[in-house]
Amino acid sequence: MKTLIIAISIITLVAIAIIPQIHFASAQLAQTQSAKQYINLRAEVWNEFFRMTTAAFTVGAIVSGTMIWLVWRFRESNPKNKAPTKWEHLEDPTAGSYEEEGH
Amino acid sequence: MGHDTAEWVFVAIVIAVLCYVGVDSWMVQKEVEDVPADAEVIKVTGQQWFWSFEHADGTKEISTLHVKKGHAYLFEIQSRDVMHSFNIPDWVVFEDAVPGHTNHAWFAPDQVGTYPIQCREYCGLLHYNMRGSLVVEDDNST
Numbered sequence: 203m204k205t206l207i208i209a210i211s212i213i214t215l216v217a218i219a220i221i222p223q224i225h226f227a228s229a230q231l232a233q234t235q236s237a238k239q240y241i242n243l244r245a246e247v248w249n250e251f252f253r254m255t256t257a258a259f260t261v262g263a264i265v266s267g268t269m270i271w272l273v274w275r276f277r278e279s280n281p282k283n284k285a286p287t288k289w290e291h292l293e294d295p296t297a298g299s300y301e302e303e304g305h
Numbered sequence: 306m307g308h309d310t311a312e313w314v315f316v317a318i319v320i321a322v323l324c325y326v327g328v329d330s331w332m333v334q335k336e337v338e339d340v341p342a343d344a345e346v347i348k349v350t351g352q353q354w355f356w357s358f359e360h361a362d363g364t365k366e367i368s369t370l371h372v373k374k375g376h377a378y379l380f381e382i383q384s385r386d387v388m389h390s391f392n393i394p395d396w397v398v399f400e401d402a403v404p405g406h407t408n409h410a411w412f413a414p415d416q417v418g419t420y421p422i423q424c425r426e427y428c429g430l431l432h433y434n435m436r437g438s439l440v441v442e443d444d445n446s447t
Contacts, residue, residue: 203310211317218325222332229336240341240377240413243397250333257326261319268315 340411344377351382351389351402354431356422368437370422373444377413390426393439401426414441 229241276283347370348359358366372378382391384402391410392399400410422437 204313207310207313207317211321214317214321215324218321219328222329226332226336240415241336242415243337243412246333246337247397250330253329254326257322261322264315264318264322 340379340409341377341413344379344411344413346379346381347372349380349382349391349402350385351391351424351428351435352385353387353429354424354435356391356424356435356437368422369440370437371440371442372414374414374417374441375444377411379409379411382408382410387428388426389424389428389435392423392425393420394423395420396439399425414439417441417443 274280346361350357350359355368356370357368358370360366380391380398380400382400382402383406384404386404388404389402390399391402393412396412396414398410398412400408402408418441420439420441422439424432424435426432428435
């Protein structure tokens with residue numbers, strides 16, 4: 203599963219790097235075909251702004267979503283948290299170790 | 306799905322998005338800064354408190370700049386006294402005018418009309434009035 207995730211991530215990264223190159227190459231090609239064909243600076247800049255906004259909101263959603271899930275999952279009232287963990291069974295919780303827990 | 310996998314997915318998505326941000330911004334910047342080879346040079350000089358322009362053929366203009374639709378123009382922006390900033394908001398031209406240094410910006414208007422030019426760097430008492438006009442005219446020669 204981990205290998206699959208890494209493979210998909212690498213493919214995604216390569217695609218992300220290549221797609222703008224194709225876009226740039228086609229724009230260059232269009233420019234050489236017609237000397238009077240210029241890029242529209244306003245459109246390029248605003249398109250970039252909206253793409254970056256989308257990226258920023260995506261990262262924000264992932265990070266805040268993870269934090270919300272974390273708080274919800276590990277809240278005291280969650281039924282999944284009813285059974286004490288291995289450490290909570292110990293008289294001295296500092297005597298346990300995470301390695302022994304096997305996570 | 307174990308914790309490990311979830312963490313990997315989390316890390317991979319965030320790294321992928323950040324890589325996208327870097328690569329895409331870099332490409333767009335390269336595209337935007339790529340001045341067309343046939344761009345006509347216009348020397349722009351800022352001084353307290355007006356703009357003056359000199360075309361490639363030696364024609365000089367003060368405060369009002371006339372250009373042709375469908376042509377590319379490269380601005381060579383200078384200042385004679387203090388810092389100014391040459392800005393044509395409608396055409397996303399925005400570059401500092403620095404004494405002793407030449408900055409560059411280019412644009413290719415595709416719409417006829419009159420557009421405001423302004424100074425966007427506080428440059429003294431009459432900064433607010435350091436305005437001009439860009440007049441984009443139809444190119445009758447084509």
